[in-house]
Amino acid sequence: MEEEFKSTNRKIATNMYLYTLFIYFVYSFLNTTMFTSYLSSNINRALKYMVVVCVFVVVMKVIIFDRFKYKELLMLLPLTILMIYIAYKSGDFLPATVFTFIVGAKEVEFRRILNIYIYSAIILSLITIFSSKIGLIENLTYFRGNTLREAWGFVYPTNFSAHIFYIIAAIALKKENKVTYIEIILFFVISIFVNHITDTRLDFIASIIVIFSISFIKLFKINEKKFILTNKNLLKLWAVLAPLGVTALTIEYSVNNHLLNIINSLLSNRLYFGNMAYSEYGVSIFGQKIIQQGFGGESGQLGAMNTLINFKYSYIDSSFFRAFMMYGCLFFVILVVTNYFVMKKIINSGNIIPVIIFSVTIACSMIDQHFLEIAYNPMLLVVCSCIDKEVNS
Numbered sequence: 001m002e003e004e005f006k007s008t009n010r011k012i013a014t015n016m017y018l019y020t021l022f023i024y025f026v027y028s029f030l031n032t033t034m035f036t037s038y039l040s041s042n043i044n045r046a047l048k049y050m051v052v053v054c055v056f057v058v059v060m061k062v063i064i065f066d067r068f069k070y071k072e073l074l075m076l077l078p079l080t081i082l083m084i085y086i087a088y089k090s091g092d093f094l095p096a097t098v099f100t101f102i103v104g105a106k107e108v109e110f111r112r113i114l115n116i117y118i119y120s121a122i123i124l125s126l127i128t129i130f131s132s133k134i135g136l137i138e139n140l141t142y143f144r145g146n147t148l149r150e151a152w153g154f155v156y157p158t159n160f161s162a163h164i165f166y167i168i169a170a171i172a173l174k175k176e177n178k179v180t181y182i183e184i185i186l187f188f189v190i191s192i193f194v195n196h197i198t199d200t201r202l203d204f205i206a207s208i209i210v211i212f213s214i215s216f217i218k219l220f221k222i223n224e225k226k227f228i229l230t231n232k233n234l235l236k237l238w239a240v241l242a243p244l245g246v247t248a249l250t251i252e253y254s255v256n257n258h259l260l261n262i263i264n265s266l267l268s269n270r271l272y273f274g275n276m277a278y279s280e281y282g283v284s285i286f287g288q289k290i291i292q293q294g295f296g297g298e299s300g301q302l303g304a305m306n307t308l309i310n311f312k313y314s315y316i317d318s319s320f321f322r323a324f325m326m327y328g329c330l331f332f333v334i335l336v337v338t339n340y341f342v343m344k345k346i347i348n349s350g351n352i353i354p355v356i357i358f359s360v361t362i363a364c365s366m367i368d369q370h371f372l373e374i375a376y377n378p379m380l381l382v383v384c385s386c387i388d389k390e391v392n393s
Contacts, residue, residue: 010107013065017104020054021374021381022116024101027051028375029121032159033128034137034151037298055097058104066106076103082286082330090287090326098372098380105381114174117378121167128153140301149199156296157198162368164194165203166376169210169357173379176353179214187211206364213356224352232347238359239343243320243336246366250274250321267367273314274321287328292316319371342380 027047030036036044068076079099087096105113132139132153140151154160168187172179188211195204216222228235253260253275264271281290294315295304303311316322324332339362346354361379365371374381 091289161200161203239339319365
């Protein structure tokens with residue numbers, strides 16, 4: 001009877017989490033599309049209130065159903081206060097929201113989280129693309145030199161390509177060694193096609209690395225555990241040095257440094273714009289409000305076309321440097337430490353595909369801003385849901 005009661009409670013808790021995660025994911029995904037440009041201020045306000053309700057439900061799930069050890073509570077309580085304060089200081093509730101969903105994922109099967117992400121992301125992507133092609137929402141277009149770049153209903157071409165990369169990565173993460181050659185070919189064709197539309201090098205390269213890694217593992221029957229054990233120290237080092245490295249390079253960037261100028265050019269001026277923000281705002285312990293303007297959306301597109309007066313591009317792209325500047329150096333340290341323990345946990349699983357995907361995600365996040373965004377990257381939720389209880393190990 002007691003076991004049945006516990007099982008029922010666990011089902012209720014899991015469903016509470018998955019339903020609220022789905023709602024939040026849909027909201028977050030739509031914010032990366034042009035749909036939000038057509039919503040009234042009242043609807044947008046109602047959607048934000050809905051997100052607050054979702055976070056509240058997850059908090060109730062944690063309080064009522066989840067059980068934590070004393071030492072875990074000693075860690076979670078100050079972190080919760082810290083995340084709320086960082087949200088207040090930065091004017092951005094993303095860290096607090098993501099933290100809530102990470103903690104709320106306790107004892108939730110990671111495959112069920114992945115299922116929500118994969119099916120929702122695919123359906124919403126198809127709806128967005130179709131809506132842009134029939135004229136329901138705008139298809140923003142840009143040029144890199146003479147090359148046309150289309151967003152197909154998303155706020156910027158890179159947002160479109162990033163969604164595709166993370167969908168491919170999530171499917172590979174879910175299926176692990178059971179990805180078929182037909183799926184590999186399909187991933188490859190889709191990646192080439194989306195790159196042709198968006199001309200986005202980063203996500204195309206990331207997708208190709210994941211695709212060829214899976215192919216190599218299948219073809220040559222790689223001894224995964226041996227490979228991981230041989231390279232585990234390098235992998236852990238990568239998880240730490242990547243965010244530290246890109247942050248250091250951005251802070252130290254100077255137009256007079258030839259080597260950094262080459263790196264900056266390869267990164268499409270990301271070091272320059274990051275350093276510009278650092279010079280203007282400095283760094284804070286608990287975060288700060290930073291005014292940013294990118295090329296995404298209607299106003300951003302006009303700025304990219306040089307048709308807006310006084311438009312000044314000032315967007316911080318790198319996820320890690322963005323966290324350092326917006327959420328403060330204390331949050332950045334927590335993020336780096338989290339990276340290390342997440343990598344360590346994946347290594348201990350003995351499966352090479354999650355290791356590759358997380359490593360590639362870290363590499364992408366040195367350049368793009370999606371590491372903490374659930375609309376793109378469910379990996380943190382997936383991994384943290386397995387930290388307390390390896391339900392599928």
